[in-house]
Amino acid sequence: MVLELAIAGYLSCNLILQRIEGEDKQCFYKCSDTSKEFASTLKQFQCPRRLYVDRPPIPFKDREKQ
Numbered sequence: 001m002v003l004e005l006a007i008a009g010y011l012s013c014n015l016i017l018q019r020i021e022g023e024d025k026q027c028f029y030k031c032s033d034t035s036k037e038f039a040s041t042l043k044q045f046q047c048p049r050r051l052y053v054d055r056p057p058i059p060f061k062d063r064e065k066q
Contacts (some may be wrong), residue, residue: 010052013037017045033057 013029020026020043027047031036035058037051 010054011057013051015047015049034063
């Protein structure tokens with residue numbers, strides 16, 4: 001219950017692409033508000049399938065049209 005409450009204030013982003021550049025693995029995410037996020041780690045580690053970002057979502061009128 002506590003974990004659910006803690007995550008409720010975060011923006012959820014799903015992994016859309018991962019690629020290896022040298023010694024790093026680059027992880028690209030698309031968030032529920034249509035924004036994009038990036039993270040990287042060493043190539044021996046996995047990119048998390050879901051990333052939680054601590055920032056307010058983009059207002060609906062400013063989101064990408066799909």
